[in-house]
Amino acid sequence: MKKQALAAFAALWMACACTTGHAATPAERRTDPLDSPRWADMRKEMFPASSQVVFDDRVKVTAPLTAENAMNVPVSVDASALPGVREVLVFADFNPIVRIVRFEPSGAHAALGFRIKLQQSTPVRAAVRTADGTWHVGGTWVNTAGGGCTLPSTSSGSPEWQKRLGEVSSRVWARKEGGERIRLRIIHPIDTGLAAGIPAFFLQDLDLSDDQGKALMHIEGFEPIAENPVFTVDIPAARAAAGYRVSGRDNNGNAISAEIEK
């Protein structure tokens, strides 16, 4: 009985997968360069069926091939080789919480550095939506022994973070290439909600603007961002300002607000 049910389920699953395959546009039939068995699901979950999704080498995702510390895996996404970037969605096929971060680089370079938690070896991908509505997908495999998502944050075991929650440290550098780099670190435990007895607690919205209040980047965070997150954002020379500002909130409504002085 069980076997039959399984077979039926498998057949159904395959039928679904095949249907998706038929609906795909010719460009999409190019096989997943990361050869992930989850790609068909990702295509279905992350993008509207009608949208154009292409694999594109101009979307660079940099992460170590082997990550020993699954709680803190560095990832840099750079889509600045693409014109007209509207939004970038970063996700990991095999993470229990697939979405990691979404950002809209309205005035900043279409690039972001951050760190994430991974539960097991997985592709880490960035999907970049350009002005014409096309999603350009790039990514890389990260191998890890894992466990990063179902462990409590180190802070959750200590009362220290409560006093400093939302505290921002930051610094601005002039870049050789022109423009400026902003790096900022926010004190936040960021719990996924997958460790027993610890509810999800994460940064939901961050807005980076210049000192005149003009938007540079909107960041929407999800649970897999690493504890006490550090972000690297590059500002083109044309948008460099006398100072910057970051504001936002976590999913419990705690506000984050800080000047980023030079």
Added chain:
Amino acid sequence: MTALPRPISCFARGLITVFALGWTLLLAAADRDYGLAPVRIAEDTWVLVGRSEDFSFANGGNIVNTAFIVTRAGVVVIDSGPSRVYGEQLKRAIARITDKPVTLVLNTHHHPDHFLGNQAFAPDTLAALPATIKGIHSEGGSLNENMYRLAGDWMAGTEPVAPARPLAAGPLEMGGHRFELIALAGHTVADLVILDRSTGVLFAGDLVFNDRTPTTPHANLPRWQAALDQLEKTPFTTLVPGHGPVAGDAGPIRQTRAWLAWLDRQLRQAANDGLDMTEVLALPLPAEFRSLAVVDAEYRRSVGQLYPAYEQAALSGDRHKP
């Protein structure tokens, strides 16, 4: 058929599975032979040199140097290895050389490859610095679990055992050997170095690596370098590093310090230049360190372990607060 027999049979099946699995693991471990071959490096003194590799299913965690000294009053063991099986095979290797009992087992620090063989030895022979004992109590479980992931069934039956006997720095006379226990830190929060004044052998633990890149999961780089300065001033004839071949001079001390000093400079510079961690990982390694074993993997691990603190130092300052 009826509701009653089902749970019983399930339970019985479960029991059989558990027993079968337990036996399979034990037999698998029993099959495992580290091929421990003690090398005599001085009078009464033998070293078992591990591979200059990462932990793996192939090496079963035997990447570490352990040692023993046969005194008239019994055998002193320095570090017990990465698993229960290792500890047992170490004990048998000792028994092939002497019929004297093991009377003292020293754990130089609380890293898994240095204490997870403790189970093989009598509990009252185990000793370590107080902070090492504390470290085994608090982190032994997770370190042991991690070793199961990295070394597989070589670890069968291994449980962390913390020594009950705390050691203090100072002289220790045993069966005609005049030992000096030197309490240092930097590789971990407590690093025990043992100098045998009778033979001139210095057992440096993991404060010293030889031709194998140092590991830094609990490192404090300034303290570690200070400890190496002190070790270099200590007179010895033979140096047993925690990892890598035995040496006759202070070369490995200088090599370890050169790596740590470079790593410290590199990470501080990178943080002050505003580099993202992925950019730090992509920086080229200096040619002088290319010959160190597992240099790429250890550099990657060290950046992950240490860079956040350098980053925080570079980012912090009251002027940046709201």
